[in-house]
Amino acid sequence: MPDKKSAEERVEDCIKQQLNAYxxxxxxxxxxxxxxxxxxxxxxxxxxxxxxxxxxDIRLLMESKSKKVFPVMIECKGVKGRLExxxxxxxxxxxxxxxxxxxxxxxxxxxxxxxxxxxVLQYTKTYREVIAVGINGYIEAGELQIELGVYYVSSDNxxxxxxxxxxxxxxxxxxxxxxxFVKKVEQLKLTPQELEAQSRKTEERIEHSLITLxxxxxxxxxxxxxxxxxxxAGMIMAGLGVEGKVAPLEAYDLKGQETEEEHDGAIIIxxxxxxxxxxxxxxxxKAMIVNNLSDVFIHAELWRPKNKxxxxxxxxxxxxxxxxxxxKSKHHLDFAGKLFNVLNSxxxxxxSERNDVVLTPRYVTEMMAKLAKVDRNSFVWDYAVGxxxxxxxxxxxxxxxxxxxxxxxxxxxxxxxxxxxxLLGIEKRHDIYLLAVLNMILMKDGSSNILHMDSxxxxxxxxxxxxxxxxxxxxxxxxxxxxxxxxASGKGLVFVKKALARMTTGRAVVLIQENAGSGNGxxxxxxxxxxxxxxxxxxxxDIFRGKAGVxxxxxxxxVGKPHEEKYPVKFIDMSNxxxxxxxRRKSGPDVNLRDTNNAAGRYQEVVDLVKFNxxxxxxxxxxxxxxxxxxxxxxxxxFTQHKKIDTVPTEEDFVKVISDYLxxxxxxxxxxxxxx
Numbered sequence: 262m263p264d265k266k267s268a269e270e271r272v273e274d275c276i277k278q279q280l281n282a283y284x285x286x287x288x289x290x291x292x293x294x295x296x297x298x299x300x301x302x303x304x305x306x307x308x309x310x311x312x313x314x315x316x317x318d319i320r321l322l323m324e325s326k327s328k329k330v331f332p333v334m335i336e337c338k339g340v341k342g343r344l345e346x347x348x349x350x351x352x353x354x355x356x357x358x359x360x361x362x363x364x365x366x367x368x369x370x371x372x373x374x375x376x377x378x379x380x381v382l383q384y385t386k387t388y389r390e391v392i393a394v395g396i397n398g399y400i401e402a403g404e405l406q407i408e409l410g411v412y413y414v415s416s417d418n419x420x421x422x423x424x425x426x427x428x429x430x431x432x433x434x435x436x437x438x439x440x441x442f443v444k445k446v447e448q449l450k451l452t453p454q455e456l457e458a459q460s461r462k463t464e465e466r467i468e469h470s471l472i473t474l475x476x477x478x479x480x481x482x483x484x485x486x487x488x489x490x491x492x493x494a495g496m497i498m499a500g501l502g503v504e505g506k507v508a509p510l511e512a513y514d515l516k517g518q519e520t521e522e523e524h525d526g527a528i529i530i531x532x533x534x535x536x537x538x539x540x541x542x543x544x545x546x547k548a549m550i551v552n553n554l555s556d557v558f559i560h561a562e563l564w565r566p567k568n569k570x571x572x573x574x575x576x577x578x579x580x581x582x583x584x585x586x587x588x589k590s591k592h593h594l595d596f597a598g599k600l601f602n603v604l605n606s607x608x609x610x611x612x613s614e615r616n617d618v619v620l621t622p623r624y625v626t627e628m629m630a631k632l633a634k635v636d637r638n639s640f641v642w643d644y645a646v647g648x649x650x651x652x653x654x655x656x657x658x659x660x661x662x663x664x665x666x667x668x669x670x671x672x673x674x675x676x677x678x679x680x681x682x683x684l685l686g687i688e689k690r691h692d693i694y695l696l697a698v699l700n701m702i703l704m705k706d707g708s709s710n711i712l713h714m715d716s717x718x719x720x721x722x723x724x725x726x727x728x729x730x731x732x733x734x735x736x737x738x739x740x741x742x743x744x745x746x747x748x749a750s751g752k753g754l755v756f757v758k759k760a761l762a763r764m765t766t767g768r769a770v771v772l773i774q775e776n777a778g779s780g781n782g783x784x785x786x787x788x789x790x791x792x793x794x795x796x797x798x799x800x801x802x803d804i805f806r807g808k809a810g811v812x813x814x815x816x817x818x819x820v821g822k823p824h825e826e827k828y829p830v831k832f833i834d835m836s837n838x839x840x841x842x843x844x845r846r847k848s849g850p851d852v853n854l855r856d857t858n859n860a861a862g863r864y865q866e867v868v869d870l871v872k873f874n875x876x877x878x879x880x881x882x883x884x885x886x887x888x889x890x891x892x893x894x895x896x897x898x899x900f901t902q903h904k905k906i907d908t909v910p911t912e913e914d915f916v917k918v919i920s921d922y923l924x925x926x927x928x929x930x931x932x933x934x935x936x937x
Contacts, residue, residue, distance in 0.1 A: 269339030272398035305380030345371035371395030503539030517566035526564035646686030739767030752777035754785035778898025786895030
């Protein structure tokens, strides 16, 4: 309710008069606009962050000439200074429950309108674009003064509100002006910087949601750690649905029955099977996934109800409300990697140096894809694909490059080719393979060439799936990206040798235990130099803090060119990568990983240094960048082996030593411990 001094009621009356004048049908606070939006308003956290529903002051459904429907969410305030509140030039994103940012949502017109708009995007299937209008009014010199803030909120822009322009009234909604307004909003795209910032915020929201869910599975539901990753992965498959083919699983579908065919686990497994069929997965791949997930949904007996509700339903309600809604955007994130790392954070690792399952952070996979010179014509493979983080980062770059193709027909053909023919990953562990398939399905849909086999003994270098025109033909790889199991032969370099022997040109970029390059990777390091050139060796920061106690390096190779002893290799010390890291398992990335010293700039600088030369030094110093030659022995690849230690004293060193000595002498005399 507005306070007695507020002009909010007069503002609402004024706005309704405008809409009536334009002959526009609007819906007041207590009216039903349609069942889907009404339900979204009830599902979303209220403006205060709790339950209780959402009630925008005025709503409209505007339709363009192309039949595209735009919900319009209007929120009114009636006190001077209450139009909008910005943080770093942006309207605050929908915060987590209990976040103090909810005070801005509750107190400012635009922030409230954006909150409602994001609820529509997050909790409906139909709408991907919403217009948020905040209107504030106040009395000045006896007259009602009106001010507007108009924002475009879309899934394609990762729900980041984009200001449309300056408006003094709602005439842009009038039939004669609305088409021009639609054309304007459709041009509002995020900059690369905004995309990256919003992707990071989305990652933080995903991780916070997963941490909360993991805590509940640990404390309240007593679900074993080993069941949690496939449990959530399977629920995501069941809850996504396939447009036009398979309806998403709803929480009310889980009724707590105890019969073999109708218990909650059986219902979820059937929905997963339908989802995989709808995604056109090969029968063999589908059968393996369903069989593995049956161990969780059927045999673990999490379906048994207590007080009419199973543990499966309890978890699924959280997955549906807090996680699934985040997959409507076009962001390219290694979701499954985060899922694995968060839900396995309770696993005790008695010997972290032997932890083989360490999934690489996105900021590292993206740097490595850039170091590999990935573009739309790349054919990228990974022989230990994990959750497919490298392929996702490569796909992101490839699709961005494909968007530059001017012909819409050629562009779409190229995008399809990238997803179905230009990415290939192999994973031996069935539980991790499941994550890779899920991740690439979420990327809509790069799962075609995710293979479940041993890349060292079973994979022959060919396409294993696809049409007759490619099946059983060699995969023409020109980019190899890898973070191998460190317990494998040569610290994992056996994978590199195997893959590079099947390549003739291109680049290989490998994240590996650093001492593989100082002798522990022999004889593979020596043999690799026979047909490949080591371009760069990058000493990494503690990127796996809390997950694996190993020092890593990134080694960059030019494939198909024997290394020459006179070739200058670039050695870079990236110990200070700009991030400050903590290891608090119940905290999100905003706590555990903070950009405190230009991290993004430092990662890009490493790419530029490898691509060009030391003229691109800015954040790093000349002491952190060395160009030096290596032998062909394969045992001198690390930064510290080439770091120059200057042992020749300077004049300043001499002066300091003399000053220190004289100060000591004077002190001795003053204390009477030495004759003057």
